Amino acid sequence: MAALYRAWATRTPRSSPFLPDTCNEADAYRIQAALVARLPGQVVSFTLGFTSPAMRQQFGVEHSNYGRLCD
Numbered sequence: 001m002a003a004l005y006r007a008w009a010t011r012t013p014r015s016s017p018f019l020p021d022t023c024n025e026a027d028a029y030r031i032q033a034a035l036v037a038r039l040p041g042q043v044v045s046f047t048l049g050f051t052s053p054a055m056r057q058q059f060g061v062e063h064s065n066y067g068r069l070c071d
Helices: 002-010 025-038 053-059
Strands: 043-049 065-070
Touching (some): 002 025
Antiparallel strands (some): 043 065
């Protein structure tokens, strides 16, 4: 999470993938929440991904995901 915060603070893109293979979905959401908690401002909304069954099937994703949008 520190590396993500540094990337945000310095406006330096991270290459992908940068999380270990052992990182699961729950880990990723915990990392996201910890990063958002360090950022200035507030969460103003959420964004959803893979909302259609066709997209989930195409990318091999089991269910929709979400992210936080900050002001």
